Amino acid sequence: KAGVTQTPRYLIKTRGQQVTLSCSPISGHRSVSWYQQTPGQGLQFLFEYFSETQRNKGNFPGRFSGRQFSNSRSEMNVSTLELGDSALYLCASGAGTSGSTDTQYFGPGTRLTVL
């Protein structure tokens, strides 16, 4: 099975711009989660999508948003970029079964640099 893919792998933007990152989960997986990794804050949960619905949300401002499509692919968007948004954004794929916590498998990440 192919793993989780994320595009683009690297991105450079300037303050005030917006950015869209894409994630394709493992085939058959229905849950996609997004995490932000920075040297100062470590790995932090952004949100989780399942069956095109946001199922869980972390403590991030409204500038961070996401969506999931019917084929389980997901995008996250960050508007009005700030310098502090520079980070590695990791997407995780889970089977999405109910009643338990899925093991999450991560993609290679998108490294976003905001200048």
Next chain:
Amino acid sequence: AQKVTQAQTEISVVEKEDVTLDCVYETRDTTYYLFWYKQPPSGELVFLIRRNSFDEQNEISGRYSWNFQKSTSSFNFTITASQVVDSAVYFCALSERDTGRRALTFGSGTRLQVQP
């Protein structure tokens, strides 16, 4: 609130040494899940193991072993006969059964450097 503590920021060993990475967690739930992930320089988080709170059996996989002790809220990871390829950052993570807290809470990570 759930919390994961990895007190060891960085560990340096020489190849073939055994090394143990510590993980201590806090949770109010009786049902929870513990994970270890490896992050090599490429950045991708690689899943290593998952443990359910009701299963305290230790696990061994090749040179890797895990010691889960609910009494001390610890889930430690030992690499036997370390190799240079083991150099990476290792993260311990926790999630709970409750839908609203299923997201992974990560520790701050332990950077392991294995010198040849």
